Amino acid sequence: LAVIAVILLVVILAIVLGVTLSKRRDDFNTKFMERCQKFKGYNCQKIWNAFQQAYVNRDHCDVPTEAYDPLIATAPFESLCNRMMFWSKTKNVVHDFTGGKDCFKTVEDTLLGSVLNGLEWCGKNGSSETFTTGCPKWEECEKSAVRSFWNRVSAAFGDFACGNVTVMLNGSIDTPFSPTSIFASVEVKKFKSPKVKNLNVVLVIQKNSVTNCTNESLKNLTMGLDKGIGYRCFEVPDSHLKECGSDPEKPCGACW
Numbered sequence: 666l667a668v669i670a671v672i673l674l675v676v677i678l679a680i681v682l683g684v685t686l687s688k689r690r691d692d693f694n695t696k697f698m699e700r701c702q703k704f705k706g707y708n709c710q711k712i713w714n715a716f717q718q719a720y721v722n723r724d725h726c727d728v729p730t731e732a733y734d735p736l737i738a739t740a741p742f743e744s745l746c747n748r749m750m751f752w753s754k755t756k757n758v759v760h761d762f763t764g765g766k767d768c769f770k771t772v773e774d775t776l777l778g779s780v781l782n783g784l785e786w787c788g789k790n791g792s793s794e795t796f797t798t799g800c801p802k803w804e805e806c807e808k809s810a811v812r813s814f815w816n817r818v819s820a821a822f823g824d825f826a827c828g829n830v831t832v833m834l835n836g837s838i839d840t841p842f843s844p845t846s847i848f849a850s851v852e853v854k855k856f857k858s859p860k861v862k863n864l865n866v867v868l869v870i871q872k873n874s875v876t877n878c879t880n881e882s883l884k885n886l887t888m889g890l891d892k893g894i895g896y897r898c899f900e901v902p903d904s905h906l907k908e909c910g911s912d913p914e915k916p917c918g919a920c921w
């Protein structure tokens with residue numbers, strides 16, 4: 666009897682665990698679809714399929730950025746000339762700013778960026794499933810499903826850049842243009858003249874800021890820019906950005 670009881674218990678536990686895991690997967694798929702459907706004119710089922718094929722049946726840390734090429738191709742960006750906003754170490758301030766106005770767009774405002782923002786996912790060798798827990802953390806491996814996605818979509822966003830491009834950098838740190846950031850290592854390198862005319866750096870300044878537009882790392886930024894791309898730098902207090910970003914009367918780009 667005891668043996669049967671143990672077997673029953675194990676079976677019940679296995680079922681509960683299975684249901685929980687598949688619910689998590691369904692939640693992920695539901696969130697993906699709901700977020701995707703906010704964008705009109707895209708085939709979200711096709712986008713989901715292309716998304717999955719990038720990482721399923723692959724080891725946690727072995728997803729090359731190119732695996733996301735088909736996904737990028739199924740969800741092209743809408744035209745965004747003069748309105749593209751890049752950022753580095755300013756995640757909250759930049760999204761507070763762009764969220765208040767319908768001017769500038771970050772990659773997180775595009776279909777793929779907004780659908781996957783804040784989510785965690787990965788695959789596993791020999792399995793066709795999507796896992797949403799126990800996936801490697803950002804620092805753990807360079808080619809995780811998540812990190813390769815952000816590198817790939819950022820490369821596409823950088824490639825797409827045109828006209829006057831803006832980047833919000835953090836004036837409270839020593840190295841606002843950090844060579845290991847996605848902005849420096851992926852996006853800037855894609856900016857090409859004459860498609861990109863000018864890069865505006867908005868250096869977000871706080872009371873205790875240690876940096877200004879003469880910062881050494883910004884010199885590296887200007888030196889690495891494709892020849893022919895203009896450069897301007899604005900030191901803008903974060904309080905001013907908050908105020909100006911929420912003022913609907915202020916036209917786009919009038920906050921610096």
Ligand code: APR
Nearest residue numbers: 751752753754755756772803804815819822846847848849
């Ligand atoms: N650990 C965890 N997450 C990280 C890490 C890390 N060490 N590094 C980067 N990330 C993830 C986080 O989600 C973080 O919010 O990348 C985000 C941005 O990292 P930052 O260092 O602040 O900036 P950067 O690497 O330049 O990436 C932002 O890339 O996504 C594009 O267009 C976007 O221009 C933007 C840039």
